[in-house]
Amino acid sequence: MVNKSESSQIIFERLPDIDGIKTYTFETNTKYKNREDLLVVVFDKDAIAAGVYTSSLCPSAPVEWCKENINYDKIRGLVVNSGNSNAFTGKRGVQTVSNMVNSLAKNINCNIEGIAIASTGVIGEFLDESSIVEAIETIDLRMPTSTWIDAAKSIMTTDTFPKLASKVCKIGNCEIIINGIAKGSGMIAPDMATMLSFMFTNANITHSLLQEILRETTNISFNAITVDGDTSTSDTFLAFSSNKADHRLIKDINDPLIQGFINSFKEVAINLAKQIVRDGEGATKFVTIDLEGAISNNSANIIAKSIANSPLFKTAIFGEDPNWGRIVMAIGKAGEPASRDKVKIWIGNNLVASEGVVDINYKEDMVADYMKNKNINIKIDVGVGEGSGRIWTCDLSHQYITINADYRS
Amino acid sequence: MVNKSESSQIIFERLPDIDGIKTYTFETNTKYKNREDLLVVVFDKDAIAAGVYTSSLCPSAPVEWCKENINYDKIRGLVVNSGNSNAFTGKRGVQTVSNMVNSLAKNINCNIEGIAIASTGVIGEFLDESSIVEAIETIDLRMPTSTWIDAAKSIMTTDTFPKLASKVCKIGNCEIIINGIAKGSGMIAPDMATMLSFMFTNANITHSLLQEILRETTNISFNAITVDGDTSTSDTFLAFSSNKADHRLIKDINDPLIQGFINSFKEVAINLAKQIVRDGEGATKFVTIDLEGAISNNSANIIAKSIANSPLFKTAIFGEDPNWGRIVMAIGKAGEPASRDKVKIWIGNNLVASEGVVDINYKEDMVADYMKNKNINIKIDVGVGEGSGRIWTCDLSHQYITINADYRS
Structure with a gap:
């Protein structure tokens, strides 16, 4: 049954x-x-x-x-x-x-x-x-x-x-x-x-x-x-x-x-x-962030949300820009344990960064193509433990500004 | 000297x-x-x-x-x-x-x-x-x-x-x-x-x-x-x-x-x-937030930053909309002590809200005019103590999205 x-x-x-x-x-x-x-x-x-x-x-x-x-x-x-x-x-x-x-x-x-x-x-x-x-x-x-x-x-x-x-x-x-x-x-x-x-x-x-x-x-x-x-x-x-x-x-x-x-x-x-995320005000992309390797599930969620809520990350998604530097920035500002020199970042199936630097096989063109998709999957391993979490979010677009600048009028 | x-x-x-x-x-x-x-x-x-x-x-x-x-x-x-x-x-x-x-x-x-x-x-x-x-x-x-x-x-x-x-x-x-x-x-x-x-x-x-x-x-x-x-x-x-x-x-x-x-x-x-704030990416307004009546200066800063960083607050400023409801929202989400029924909010010299409701003398037209200024001053008293803090910020505009959606290209 x-x-x-x-x-x-x-x-x-x-x-x-x-x-x-x-x-x-x-x-x-x-x-x-x-x-x-x-x-x-x-x-x-x-x-x-x-x-x-x-x-x-x-x-x-x-x-x-x-x-x-x-x-x-x-x-x-x-x-x-x-x-x-x-x-x-x-x-x-x-x-x-x-x-x-x-x-x-x-x-x-x-x-x-x-x-x-x-x-x-x-x-x-x-x-x-x-x-x-x-x-x-x-x-x-x-x-x-x-x-x-x-x-x-x-x-x-x-x-x-x-x-x-x-x-x-x-x-x-x-x-x-x-x-x-x-x-x-x-x-x-x-x-x-x-x-x-x-x-x-x-x-x-x-x-x-x-x-x-x-x-x-x-x-x-x-x-x-x-x-x-x-x-x-x-x-x-x-x-x-x-x-x-x-x-x-x-x-x-x-x-x-x-x-x-x-x-x-x-x-x-x-x-x-x-x-709700798909209908996020002005959303043009649906983003899934999988965060692994944190010291706890709670820590993983905090880091994933730090990324998901970063205006710079969200506008890069809107601009279809595989700007993984902004992911690193958002990991850093989350204030949760993460190993800068062990962090791994995947955009789609593409490993873009590992061991603190851009991956040797990373091809920006390939990932830039991937960024044109409506659904973007990002996986991050912060390299310090077994905690994991998943957060869904959307991009930050011109339309968000338009909707919210005159919500009451 | x-x-x-x-x-x-x-x-x-x-x-x-x-x-x-x-x-x-x-x-x-x-x-x-x-x-x-x-x-x-x-x-x-x-x-x-x-x-x-x-x-x-x-x-x-x-x-x-x-x-x-x-x-x-x-x-x-x-x-x-x-x-x-x-x-x-x-x-x-x-x-x-x-x-x-x-x-x-x-x-x-x-x-x-x-x-x-x-x-x-x-x-x-x-x-x-x-x-x-x-x-x-x-x-x-x-x-x-x-x-x-x-x-x-x-x-x-x-x-x-x-x-x-x-x-x-x-x-x-x-x-x-x-x-x-x-x-x-x-x-x-x-x-x-x-x-x-x-x-x-x-x-x-x-x-x-x-x-x-x-x-x-x-x-x-x-x-x-x-x-x-x-x-x-x-x-x-x-x-x-x-x-x-x-x-x-x-x-x-x-x-x-x-x-x-x-x-x-x-x-x-x-x-x-x-x-730096005046040159905030895409900024069209310079906003000063004075937060008073918090339980400590630190608490006042946390609440003021919660308002200053709220995308909904920032887009309302861009839209010249005296949407003080979004200020209440951001006070509420800050997680710091505040008395909902004692909060006072001034936009410029206009008392817009007091004792948990819109002020009886509040005239939206007058405040809407004030919102057209380049410099916006907002004062909030959260009614629980003597702590205070001041934060400067800017609005969130279309231009921010434009700049950051293609920063690398």
């Missing part, structure tokens, strides 16, 4: 329905015009949830709500609006969250602790929630639901395409669906989920187990990507399960029955994370 | 000669064509020196030479070439340094430990030093010397203007000259001198005192600027004194006689540091 689940394909279009989960999307004109900007998800009965949030010390009001108030064992709804992140909005922002949460709790008749919330968009402007509340009040659970692609579209801000992925696996004989949506294209950096992502399943597992799986998953997916090194005040990664699948309740992360599910869950999250 | 020195003006053109210090510049065609790319400075007798170097763990061969071999009490010469940084060039790079140092030591008849060296330019390409050595061999101390502006020009790489500054002060009755030159426009970040800068004086002080002054100076000048957050493998800040001034030898940083000199020395260095 487990093998079967692992061999199934990731689904990007027409994600399957999940028993017990309903999605609704609305055009509220809060900030954007002529597009849907509100997602409401309703669970038939108490769902379980898990969450990972921004490490920012100035989190948004919605993040505070989720961290401090929701009951992860009894979730009935999720509200997500795009265009205004309700961050740095003080007491009025807290009231706004309360009004949004209350309107859904009242409509579906549950406690307010049963409602999760996330907001994305401009920081520091008051969010006028009136049309959001109005939309929520119109929800009738007999209404036709929105598709998952509509759900993914409704949470977009500067994203150029909706991000969604799904996988079907088995737990015992039960078919388990894992659907995920995400948004984010700038202000994306490791050190937390770094965007909004929501995953939904029907697996019958405990809140604590889902939380454990979510943490492991975050480290190798959303914490392994970076667009510009900036961390948002609103980053939120939530997972929900309707618990409707008809297998025995699973509590233990080592339970053999759950291993295929965990792999599939991670696969969907990694796929969503990579979609 | 001290007061007099403090009131004198910074000089930018036609820097005065300093007794005992000769400068020579050459066109060696090592990398650049039709411009001078080699600076040699010769001291009549043993000069004293002080140095601060890159914190990079992959420093260049010239940096290693200075850190490990030179005798700061008996310096006779300095060699600086531009175009190739001789970094990540292994044993061959070490040999190159040795050949360059030897040729000058032989010519002026001193120990090789008397020769300091610095190189700047592309990383990871072998430096063919033959034409540099040839030029050094032609030096005849009776030759006419080059001007300080030629010296400043000869060390430029992507710089668009030469950076030099000078101040005349007094120690006792002696006239003391402080001349400084610098280069750097990208790969500039705090956490070390972050570029090349050389300062020259005739004050009669000890090597240890000059080193103390240099360290204090570095923290408030070259360590207080950032262009792109990248730290070079070649960063070097060296100071030299011919010791020719006819006042008693000064050893103690608290000696009343030296205070005016220290202030002037810092003033010249800060001026050079600001020139």
Whole structure:
């Protein structure tokens, strides 16, 4: 069974329905015009949830709500609006969250602790929630639901395409669906989920187990990507399960029955994370950095992120310039142990540097050709240990400047 | 006397000669064509020196030479070439340094430990030093010397203007000259001198005192600027004194006689540091960030640098967008104590945010007008203590991408 689940394909279009989960999307004109900007998800009965949030010390009001108030064992709804992140909005922002949460709790008749919330968009402007509340009040659970692609579209801000992925696996004989949506294209950096992502399943597992799986998953997916090194005040990664699948309740992360599910869950999250990098503001290249030979996995990640976040490295990628000197620079500035005279650097399959100098067989022409690819793989061995890590990133282009120089206008 | 020195003006053109210090510049065609790319400075007798170097763990061969071999009490010469940084060039790079140092030591008849060296330019390409050595061999101390502006020009790489500054002060009755030159426009970040800068004086002080002054100076000048957050493998800040001034030898940083000199020395260095920011690759704005109310000065600097290095903040400045939400984001991601609900932000003289929300008197139009200025001042109070710090930076523009996407071609 487990093998079967692992061999199934990731689904990007027409994600399957999940028993017990309903999605609704609305055009509220809060900030954007002529597009849907509100997602409401309703669970038939108490769902379980898990969450990972921004490490920012100035989190948004919605993040505070989720961290401090929701009951992860009894979730009935999720509200997500795009265009205004309700961050740095003080007491009025807290009231706004309360009004949004209350309107859904009242409509579906549950406690307010049963409602999760996330907001994305401009920081520091008051969010006028009136049309959001109005939309929520119109929800009738007999209404036709929105598709998952509509759900993914409704949470977009500067994203150029909706991000969604799904996988079907088995737990015992039960078919388990894992659907995920995400948004984010700038202000994306490791050190937390770094965007909004929501995953939904029907697996019958405990809140604590889902939380454990979510943490492991975050480290190798959303914490392994970076667009510009900036961390948002609103980053939120939530997972929900309707618990409707008809297998025995699973509590233990080592339970053999759950291993295929965990792999599939991670696969969907990694796929969503990579979609965010591909949609990095102005991105023209998708870059995979494999860092080996560090003193620890943590050290490898720090060095890989130092490279991935270096503006000089990123612009060289944009310029299709195999400027490996900038990789050396970024290794050096990371402040982690590395042996300058043992460092090896591969661009694609080409060994460009080894033992502290350019490799004798290195031909710039050949590597310059490789740099024209859309997908660039870079491998580095820093020569001091066994630690390794992988980070995905994109280049830094003119388009990034254009998008961000007039984001608000 | 001290007061007099403090009131004198910074000089930018036609820097005065300093007794005992000769400068020579050459066109060696090592990398650049039709411009001078080699600076040699010769001291009549043993000069004293002080140095601060890159914190990079992959420093260049010239940096290693200075850190490990030179005798700061008996310096006779300095060699600086531009175009190739001789970094990540292994044993061959070490040999190159040795050949360059030897040729000058032989010519002026001193120990090789008397020769300091610095190189700047592309990383990871072998430096063919033959034409540099040839030029050094032609030096005849009776030759006419080059001007300080030629010296400043000869060390430029992507710089668009030469950076030099000078101040005349007094120690006792002696006239003391402080001349400084610098280069750097990208790969500039705090956490070390972050570029090349050389300062020259005739004050009669000890090597240890000059080193103390240099360290204090570095923290408030070259360590207080950032262009792109990248730290070079070649960063070097060296100071030299011919010791020719006819006042008693000064050893103690608290000696009343030296205070005016220290202030002037810092003033010249800060001026050079600001020139680097103004020439930041593609810079269109000069930004001063004053951070107050942090738990310590160190914490204030970390938060200020987090803002200064944020690509989203920098592009907003380029776009003349008073997007203070991005300042909040960067405060949040710095990971240092800050009170979200007490943060105050001023853009120019306009209080835009206080107590966790947009200020009631904030008018976006007024601040949008202010953003059109070339010089932007931003003040932030994070509301948790008495620590403060000041960082200078520039915006992130299309031109930065253009310059760095094809630096090597």
